[in-house]
Amino acid sequence: MARFIGRRLLLMVPTLVLVSILVFALSEILPGDLGRFILGPYASQSAVTQLDHKLGFDKPIYVRYFEWAGHFVTGHWGTSYQYTNLSVFSIVEHALGNSLLLAGFALVIIVPTSIAVGVFAGLRRDSLLDRIITVSSLSMTVIPEFVSGVILIVIFAVELNWLPASATPPVGSPFVDRFYYLILPAIPLMLLELGYIARMARAGTVQVLNQPYIRTATLKGLPQRRVVFSHVLRNALVPTVTVIGSQVGWLIGGLVVIETVFVYPGIGNYTVHAALNHDQPLLEACVLVIAVIYMVSNLVADVVVALLNPRIRKSS
C-alpha cells in the first residue's frame, strides 16, 4: 500500500510542474509587458520600466520561472495588489478554510444521499421510479449551479423565508450557526454531483446484483437488508468512489460559482475577484492551490478504491 501511494505521489510531480509552467505562462508571459498590464495604458513608460525592474520582470524567462516557483515552494507568495499590505498566503489560508468548510459540509450531504438514491434505483431497476430518478438526477446535474441557486433562493429565501439568502452569519454568531447558513449554498452543489454519483452507484448495484455470490447469499436465506448492506454495497461502491474523486474538480468549479452567488469569502470567490482586478499574485496562488487540492483528492479517491478492492492494490 505504501508503495502504491508513493508511486502515485511521484507521478503527481511532473503533472504539478507542468501545471505550474502553465499557470506561469498564462499569468506572467502571456500579458506581455507586466508593468504596463498592471499600471494600465495611461502610465508613463518610465514608471512601467521602473515597476518592471522592481518586480523583476526584466529578467530572462527561465530565471523568472525558477524564482517564481521557488517562492511558491518556500511559502513566499508575495502581497496582493488588490488588498494592499495583506500577504497572499494569509488571504489564501483564510479563504481555503472557508471553502473547505463549505465543500466538506456539501460532501457530507452529497455522498450518502446520492449513494442511497443510486442504490435504491439500482435495486428497482427498470421500474418507473428508477427511470424518474435517473432522468431527473441527470437533468439536475447539467443545470448550472447559479441557476439552481437562483431558483432555490427565490423559493426558500424570498418566498418562504425559511433559509437565509447569504452564506455568512452576522458577526458574533456561534460557530454552529454557520452550518445553518451553508444549507442553501450546499444544495446546488449537491444537485451538481448527485446525478453522476447516483448513476455510478446504480450501475454498480445493477452489476453486482447479477453476480452469483448475491444469489448464493439470497438463497442461503439472508434477509434482504443483510444482502444489500454487507454484500452489494461493498462492491457496488468501488466505481462510485472513483467517480466521487473525479467529481472534486467539478465541485471546485461549482464552489467558484456558488461562492460568488452567495457572496461567501472562499477561495473560488477570491479567484474570480483576483482575475477581474488583475491581482496576479493572489490569482496565481489561488489557481495553484486549487490544482494541488484537485490532484490530492484524486489520489485520495484512488487510495480508497485500492483499499476497497484488493485486486487493484495487488496488480500495481
Next chain:
Amino acid sequence: MATTGTTPDRGDLELQVNAAAEAEQRRQRRFVVRTLFRSPTFLAGLVILLFWIFMAVFSTHVTQSPTNTGGAILASPSGAHWFGTDDLGRDVFARTMAGAHTVLIIAPLATALALLWGGIVGLIAGYHRGLTDDIIMRIVDAFLALPVIITAILIIALLGRSYAVLIVVIGALFTPVVSRTVRSAVIGEREREYVMAARLRGERSAFVMAREILPNITQPIIVEGTVRLGYAVFTAATLSFLGFGLEPPSPDWGLVIASEWSNLQTAPWVVLAPALALASMVVAVNLVADGISSAFSK
C-alpha cells in the same frame, strides 16, 4: 467497412463488397434514426432545442423589442408583459427569448473547435503511441488537473471579453477531454486489418488517420460532441454569470442573471425567467445527447 473511394482499376468483387458495406451502413443509420424518434426523452429535448434555435433566429420578429425601455420599471408579469419588466422598463419575455442567441452562437462553435483540435491531437496520440503519445497525454493531464472554469477565468482575464475569446477559450479547454476520447477510440481501431492494409499499401500516416481510421470512429466522436455541447452551454453561461462573458446590454442569460441579481428580492421574475430558460436549454441539449449515445449503443 472502410471505404477508400473508388479507383477505376478495382475489381468487380471489391465494388460488390463496397456496395454491401454501404448498404449495411445505411441500414444501421436508419436503425439509429428510428430508435431516436421512438425515444420520448430525445424528442422532448429536440423540441425544446428547436424552440430555442427558432427564438435565437426570429425572436425579434415574434416578441416586443428587447431593447425598448418604454414600459414601467420592474412591473410584475401581466398580459402586456408576460414575464414583467426589468429595472430599465424592458420587456423580460422579449429579452429572455433574445438571450438564446448568444449561447447558441458560442456553444456550438466552441464545441466544433474542440472536436477539430481534439480530433487531431487524439488521432496523432493514438496512432503514433510511444513518446509522442506520452508527451501529449502528460500535457493533457496537466490541463485536466485544473477545473475548466479556473483556467478559463485565468485566460479571459488577460485576453478580454468577446465572442471570439469565449469561443476559442472554451474550445481550447475542451480539447484535452475530446482528445482523450478520440485517442482511446483510435487505439481500438489501429490494430484492425484495414489499417494494416492501408499501411502496407504505403499510405502516408496522415492519410491512414484521416481517411481510414476517422470514418470508423465517427460514433464516439458524435457522442462526445453532443455531450461537450451541453458542457459548452453550461460553461459559456457560467463565465457570463461570473463577469467573464459578454458585456451589457447583451440579453445573454448568464449576464442578465448576474446584473439583475440585486432585484432578486423585489422582482424575482427578472432573474427567474433567464434562469429557467437556461435550465431548459441545458437539459434539452443533454436529453438529445443522451438519446444519441444510447441509440448508438443499441
